[in-house]
Amino acid sequence: MSYLFPNYQRKKLEFIKGSKNMLTDHNGKNYLDFTSGIGVMNLGYNDPDLNQVLADQTILLWHTPNLYQNHLQEQVAQKLAKGKDYVGYFCNSGAEANEAAIKLARKATGKRKIITFTNSFHGRTYGAMSATGQESIHAGFEPLVPDFIYLPFNQIEPLKEELDQDTAAVMLELIQGEGGVIPADEQWIQDVQSLCREFGALLIIDEIQTGIGRTGAFYAYEHYQIEPDIFTLAKGLGNGIPVGAMLGKSNLGDAFGQGSHGSTFGGNKLAMSVANKVIDRINQSAFLEDVQNKSEQLFSGLDQLAKRSSLIQAVRGKGLMIGIQLFDQNSLNQVSEQLEAEGLLTLKAGQTVLRLLPPLTITNEEMAKGLTILEKVLNKEKEHD
Template sequence: MSFLFPNYKRESIEMISGSGNYLTDRSGKKYLDFTSGIGVMNLGYNHPKLNNALMEQASLLWHTPNLYENHLQEEVAEKLANGKDYVAYFCNSGAEANEAAIKLARKATGKTKVITFLNSFHGRTYGAMSATGQTSIHAGFQPLVPDFTYLPFNDLAQFKQAVDSNTAAVMLEMIQGEGGVIPANKKWLKELAQCCHDKGILLIIDEIQTGIGRTGTLYAYEQYGIEPDILTLAKGLGNGIPVGAMLGKQELADTFSPGTHGSTFGGNKLAMSVANQVLEIVNTQNFLSAVQEKSQQLFSGLSLLAEEEDSGIQDIRGLGLMVGLQMESEEKLLQLMTKLKEQGLLTLRAGKNVLRLLPPLTIKKEEIDSALAILTNVLIGGPINE
């Protein structure tokens, strides 16, 4: 008998240690991790600078309530603003960040309608779940929070038809992660952003999975020529320490006056000490350029593999080190993931039949080669014939 709710479908292995970009299970088997803990461990495992930051803060003070000043919050907020006029609110997860974004948008505009997109994923708390455009996530939890409208992703005509005088915000992911690693079309997104600007609609970008260097820039939106009014972050920001953040334009700051929103643990000193160090490491030109180079290596290798007739790869999508391989069927995908795990490579699923690859941003070039070799061996039974 387990004393846990069965709400997670767990693998019958337990990881007990991690180092660099590898995990080790209880039996001693070692795995190259191409999941990053679902996009969390952007800097890999047992990173000495992060360990030191956490231990140093732990020896001083774990927690103070948000009744007092917190210089670490100020430092992290400034780093997250990245030279732009954003202010930050700190919480503990991506779902919490999205809840804050929805509240901010409705309060700031005095309107209630929020447009999101089919196959999106924004979290499992009530507001975030209601923003998520997947009926499977909603099942059994109706009635949802009202006034969410779900539209096809990358479809401008339907978006323009749906906008009305009660539209407070549009909320979207730069790449729909859980929905199948589906990138936003650049032309569509620029026109959508312009429409929002013209009509006074707030643009909320959910960068919980794409942010903190995952796509080769600090934020994925920077590659699209747009600038959101509200930005949400989590996952890689704490590299395993629970932390979330919502950024909003300076003109929205007074909307969250004292007493309007809060979190007991949000922005605690342990989380902030790690987030501060994560941003010091990630947000440098050398680090982000290396992510872009490794992305090219991974996509090139996968493209060669996809050319093999027996590979079963129908499409390759993504940006940076966020990659989706569309396979023939859900059954084929599940078989593939099992075989990859047996060969020591951990991967993820997205949508029905997409293999999602999210290696740590610290992945080494030789480790990418190792992962490609495992994929090639599993998919076509041996190396590619030159």
């Protein structure tokens, strides 16, 4: 008997320790991690700098409520703004960050309708779940928060028909992660921003999985020559320490005045000390250029593998956020299990996509090893042709 709710489909596997880009299970077996804990461990495991920062802060102070000044919150918010006109709010998770964004958009505009997109994923709290465009996520929890509209991703005509003066916001991921690693088209994103400005709707970008260097830019929106009104962060921001953030244009500040929103633990000193160091490490041109170079190496290898494998339909993504589209769900399940048996951890996305999210600190040698394992598993059928 387990004393836990069965809401997670857990593997019969427990990891006991991690070092750099490797994990070790309870039997002592080592695994190359191409999941980063679902896009969290961007700097890998057991990083000495982050360990030291956290240890130093534990000696000073773990927690004070947001009734008092917090210089670490100010530092992190300033760094996340990157010299632009943004102010920040801190919480504990991506879902909470998206809840804050939804509340801010409705309060700031005085409107209720929010447009999101099919196959999106924004979290599992009620507001974030209602923003998520997947019926399987909604099942059994209706009625949802009202006035969310779901439209086809990467299609501008449906958006032109729906977006109007009553729209508070358009909310989207620049790469739909859980939905199958589907990148947004650059022209479509720019058209979305133009329509939002035309009708006075806010543009909310969910950067929870794409942010903090994952795509080779510190924020994925920087690839698209846009500037959102609101964007949200979590996952890689704390490298395993629970933290979320919402940033919005400073002119939205009046809508989030005293008493409008809050979190007991949000922005606590442990999380902020680590986030502060994570930003310093990742938001460097040399580091981000290295991510782009690694991305080119990984995509090149995967594109060559796709030509040889009868299982692969397409390879897509950006930076070190990659989806391998397989032909059917059975193949995905079998491939995932075989890769794990070979010592490579991967993720699933949608029904038929193998998702790769290696740490940004992955080495060229480790990527070559991962590609060798992927070749062994994904090219098996060719051996019998």
